[in-house]
Amino acid sequence: xxxxxxxxxxxxxxxxxxxxxxxxxxxxxxxxxxxxxxxxxxxxxxxxxxxxxxxxxxxxxxxxxxxxxxxxxxxxxxxxxxxxxxxxxxxxxxxxxxxxxxxxxxxxxxxxxxxxxxxxxxxxxxxxxxxxxxxxxxxxxxxxxxxxxxxxxxxxxxxxxxxxxxxxxxxxxxxxxxxxxxxxxxxxxxxxxxxxxxxxxxxxxxxxxxxxxxxxxxxxxxxxxxxxxxxxxxxxxxxxxxxxxxxxxxxxxxxxxxxxxxxxxxxxxxxxxxxxxxxxxxxxxxxxxxxxxxxxxxxxxxxxxxxxxxxxxxxxxxxxxxxxxxxxxxxxxxxxxxxxxxxxxxxxxxxxxxxxxxxxx
Amino acid sequence: xxxxxxxxxxxxxxxxxxxxxxxxxxxxxxxxxxxxxxxxxxxxxxxxxxxxxxxxxxxxxxxxxxxxxxxxxxxxxxxxxxxxxxxxxxxxxxxxxxxxxxxxxxxxxxxxxxxxxxxxxxxxxxxxxxxxxxxxxxxxxxxxxxxxxxxxxxxxxxxxxxxxxxxxxxxxxxxxxxxxxxxxxxxxxxxxxxxxxxxxxxxxxxxxxxxxxxxxxxxxxxxxxxxxxxxxxxxxxxxxxxxxxxxxxxxxxxxxxxxxxxxxxxxxxxxxxxxxxxxxxxxxxxxxxxxxxxxxxxxxxxxxxxxxxxxxxxxxxxxxxxxxxxxxxxxxxxxxxxxxxxxxxxxxxxxxxxxxxxxxx
DNA sequence: CTGAAAGCGCTTACAG
DNA sequence: CTGAAAGCGCTTACAG
Numbered sequence: 001x002x003x004x005x006x007x008x009x010x011x012x013x014x015x016x017x018x019x020x021x022x023x024x025x026x027x028x029x030x031x032x033x034x035x036x037x038x039x040x041x042x043x044x045x046x047x048x049x050x051x052x053x054x055x056x057x058x059x060x061x062x063x064x065x066x067x068x069x070x071x072x073x074x075x076x077x078x079x080x081x082x083x084x085x086x087x088x089x090x091x092x093x094x095x096x097x098x099x100x101x102x103x104x105x106x107x108x109x110x111x112x113x114x115x116x117x118x119x120x121x122x123x124x125x126x127x128x129x130x131x132x133x134x135x136x137x138x139x140x141x142x143x144x145x146x147x148x149x150x151x152x153x154x155x156x157x158x159x160x161x162x163x164x165x166x167x168x169x170x171x172x173x174x175x176x177x178x179x180x181x182x183x184x185x186x187x188x189x190x191x192x193x194x195x196x197x198x199x200x201x202x203x204x205x206x207x208x209x210x211x212x213x214x215x216x217x218x219x220x221x222x223x224x225x226x227x228x229x230x231x232x233x234x235x236x237x238x239x240x241x242x243x244x245x246x247x248x249x250x251x252x253x254x255x256x257x258x259x260x261x262x263x264x265x266x267x268x269x270x271x272x273x274x275x276x277x278x279x280x281x282x283x284x285x286x287x288x289x290x291x292x293x294x295x296x297x298x299x300x301x302x303x304x305x306x307x308x309x310x311x312x313x314x315x316x317x318x319x320x321x322x323x324x325x326x327x328x329x330x331x332x333x334x335x336x337x338x339x340x341x342x343x344x345x346x347x348x349x350x351x352x353x354x355x356x357x358x359x360x361x
Numbered sequence: 362x363x364x365x366x367x368x369x370x371x372x373x374x375x376x377x378x379x380x381x382x383x384x385x386x387x388x389x390x391x392x393x394x395x396x397x398x399x400x401x402x403x404x405x406x407x408x409x410x411x412x413x414x415x416x417x418x419x420x421x422x423x424x425x426x427x428x429x430x431x432x433x434x435x436x437x438x439x440x441x442x443x444x445x446x447x448x449x450x451x452x453x454x455x456x457x458x459x460x461x462x463x464x465x466x467x468x469x470x471x472x473x474x475x476x477x478x479x480x481x482x483x484x485x486x487x488x489x490x491x492x493x494x495x496x497x498x499x500x501x502x503x504x505x506x507x508x509x510x511x512x513x514x515x516x517x518x519x520x521x522x523x524x525x526x527x528x529x530x531x532x533x534x535x536x537x538x539x540x541x542x543x544x545x546x547x548x549x550x551x552x553x554x555x556x557x558x559x560x561x562x563x564x565x566x567x568x569x570x571x572x573x574x575x576x577x578x579x580x581x582x583x584x585x586x587x588x589x590x591x592x593x594x595x596x597x598x599x600x601x602x603x604x605x606x607x608x609x610x611x612x613x614x615x616x617x618x619x620x621x622x623x624x625x626x627x628x629x630x631x632x633x634x635x636x637x638x639x640x641x642x643x644x645x646x647x648x649x650x651x652x653x654x655x656x657x658x659x660x661x662x663x664x665x666x667x668x669x670x671x672x673x674x675x676x677x678x679x680x681x682x683x684x685x686x687x688x689x690x691x692x693x694x695x696x697x698x699x700x701x702x703x704x705x706x707x708x709x710x711x712x713x714x715x716x717x718x719x720x721x722x
Numbered sequence: 723c724t725g726a727a728a729g730c731g732c733t734t735a736c737a738g
Numbered sequence: 739c740t741g742a743a744a745g746c747g748c749t750t751a752c753a754g
Contacts, residue, residue, distance in 0.1 A: 012518065014747055025725045030749060043723060060514075063493040064428045065747035068730050073425045073496070075473065094455070105476035110493070112436070112473050115466035132471075134373055134421040157419060159373075375731055386741045391733060404739060426731035429746045 013057040022046075022053040029054070033061070076104055076322060077136035077161075079114045081143025093142070096164055099315020100140060107323055112136050134159055138326040140318050144207035144259065160325035164318045166208055166337065173325060173334035175317040179209060179287070182307040182340035183216025184223065186254060186285045189305070189342070191224035195252040195283060195351050199245055200230045201238075202256040203263050213256055213287045235266030242270045246282070251351035257288030257306075268298035278302065279349030289343070302346030310338045374418040383407075383414040390415075394422070395432070428496055437465055437683060438497035440475040442504025454503070457525055460676020461501060468684055473497050491515065494522070499687045501525055501679050505568035505620065521686040525679045527569055527698065534686060534695035536678040540570060540648070543668040543701035544577025545584065547615060547646045550666070550703070552585035555712050556613040556644060560606055561591045562599075563617035564624050574617055574648045596627030603631045607643070612712035618649030618667075629659035639663065640710030650704070663707030671699045 015029040022029070024046055032042055032050040053059075067073045078100060104111050114133055130150035133139040138160035141151070148169070154161055155171065166176030190198055200217045202210060214230060221228035231241070245253070255264050264286065271278065278284045278298060286306035317336060324332060376390040383390070385407055393403055393411040414420075424434035439461060465472050475494055491511035494500040499521035502512070509530070515522055516532065527537030551559055561578045563571060575591060582589035592602065606614070616625050625647065632639065639645045639659060647667035678697060685693060 016747085026747090027726075027749080028724055030747095031724085034749075041723070046724080060492055062495070062747055064425055064496050065730090066749080067425045067496065068423075068429050068732085068746085069748040069750085071730060071749090073423075075496075101474065101476055110473055110475050110496075112471055113462065114471050115462055131419055132421050134419070135424045153419065157373075377731085387731090388733085388742075389740055391731095392740085395733075402739070407740080423731055426746090427733080429748085430731075430733040431746060432733060 077139030095311035099312035103316040103319035179212035180216040184220035187220025235262030238270035252283035284347040305345030305348040307340040438500035456672035460673035464677040464680035539698040540573035541577040545581035548581025596623030599631035613644035645708040666706030666709040668701040
């Protein structure tokens with residue numbers, strides 16, 4: 001059969017051509033070119049001849065054959081249960097991709113992006129769709145909501161994979177962020193600034209990342225003895241709620257950060273409409289970094305106080321863990337929670353004295 | 362040899378496993394799974410058994426083996442001659458990736474990101490590094506600066522690939538943007554607004570995208586009979602130059618957009634320091650969209666006037682063209698230049714009357 | 723120190 | 739309609 005890949009072109013040299021030209025066997029060529037295994041030594045003269053012939057013929061190894069023979073394809077999968085490159089959520093997960101790419105490159109691995117999960121949410125749940133990740137040596141999973149069944153099968157088959165983000169399922173390897181501690185810390189900072197009455201605004205979405213944040217907020221509030229209430233919103237019509245809070249003496253609001261940023265956007269709009277300043281009239285903390293590139297807070301334009309989600313580090317860590325699993329090291333820890341760096345920002349100030357008039361509205 | 366890919370794990374099923382389980386030969390499995398060649402027909406019963414066994418075992422074809430056997434694997438490569446996910450250039454090429462992913466997903470293709478080109482510029486030039494793209498059916502190339510030699514070899518081999526961005530080399534397929542027309546149009550708009558003396562500020566970088574912009578500017582200036590001068594900068598210390606321009610009666614400046622945005626940043630800083638307003642004191646046009654998410658012009662904060670680079674469309678178009686080439690269609694056009702949408706913006710105004718005092722500095 | 727052989731997991735003529 | 743065989747270009751024990 002002719003080489004379908006190169007119709008009408010001169011065949012490119014392979015090891016057998018070198019072998020013929022150097023008067024050795026093809027296997028010897030391989031040994032010389034790829035470096036003999038430990039303990040084995042080649043006659044210097046043979047080496048020379050092979051190298052020379054390879055040079056002469058312009059030999060370049062075929063990566064496809066190399067990978068097939070080496071029984072590893074040096075490819076890591078990345079399967080996202082949402083668009084890999086989201087367009088509408090302000091690139092929020094971009095740093096994760098950056099981290100994944102960095103570490104993969106450093107480790108000499110290519111990346112297979114499994115597409116299509118974007119388009120049809122239905123398809124992402126399709127076991128067949130998930131199954132195709134098996135073409136890679138191992139796979140990274142990512143997304144707030146993940147179908148359980150297809151993944152269970154992967155575990156069963158012993159296919160190496162790692163989640164980016166914490167998971168509840170027993171035995172599932174992940175590299176996540178310690179939202180609980182970071183969120184508790186934010187509340188502690190509010191308490192330290194003198195706040196006693198705070199509200200936590202979150203969305204309805206029940207992803208683990210949200211649950212953890214709420215847990216952290218509640219723990220922080222308990223530890224500091226704060227008056228706290230969790231309020232869920234879809235982000236619309238927060239004006240009345242905001243007014244109510246202020247009337248009740250609330251001096252600080254903690255907001256969840258999500259894909260959509262709906263809660264934050266809604267609150268920001270309400271604050272702007274009320275003509276409030278942050279942190280003059282109200283302290284604000286964000287559980288995570290803003291999704292835009294420059295997240296300036298409403299009523300003042302300062303940077304948000306809160307914490308940074310170590311997305312890039314999560315990406316890198318996930319690649320490293322995955323490679324360990326692929327290498328068969330099932331001993332070490334396979335679940336890691338990375339710390340979130342606190343962000344000072346400028347939206348936490350002392351509580352507004354109760355009797356001062358509210359805003360300029 | 363044990364399967365190096367999954368030591369300690371159940372081996373991934375291959376065609377011979379299916380064959381055994383279905384009681385047919387491995388070749389028949391291949392025929393069933395990949396679709397028998399035209400004219401050949403399989404017994405429906407055999408088909409059923411094979412399909413069922415494959416399903417049962419969770420079979421996924423090995424893309425590397427598939428490729429070695431001279432077939433296609435429904436994977437497209439993406440090789441970037443710079444970081445695929447740049448961190449320091451404000452995500453400037455992100456929309457291209459979005460477009461590529463969209464179209465790939467729509468066409469049922471997965472994407473292989475060839476990594477490592479970021480890290481070592483040296484490695485990107487390495488023919489072996491580029492050659493590994495052959496594990497994919499075809500490849501998209503991208504980056505301002507591209508090493509000629511490795512790519513020449515790919516052409517020689519008849520490997521299908523497409524550049525994202527215009528190329529000079531004869532016969533190289535690409536999908537680019539028509540910077541020449543778009544840039545000329547921007548100058549025409551300045552002329553229409555009454556400007557007669559404009560300057561074009563560009564960086565030293567000699568990428569094709571820069572050359573095309575300059576050609577367009579010069580053409581536009583010639584057509585409109587404008588007094589134009591091309592000035593190169595690394596973006597630093599533009600204050601004296603700016604002053605000189607104003608003294609000479611220059612009323613508008615056109616700026617090149619690049620990866621780094623150095624020229625724009627430098628000019629913006631100089632304008633701010635001089636206390637000038639745009640377009641009151643000086644009209645400004647940008648050849649391309651700003652790299653940040655919200656590019657607000659200096660001295661006023663309006664959106665830049667200029668044009669949009671159709672990055673997403675380029676990504677989509679490149680995928681479509683690549684698939685055509687993979688399919689063996691060498692007839693149709695293999696070089697496309699997409700139009701750039703003009704952006705009205707708010708930084709082009711009428712020229713400042715010559716005798717009005719300059720700024721507030 | 724080197725060659726002959728088997729194998730990586732597929733595809734594709736070629737016989738039956 | 740299906741099986742046996744050869745081949746893609748390598749790597750890696752295993753003999754000599």
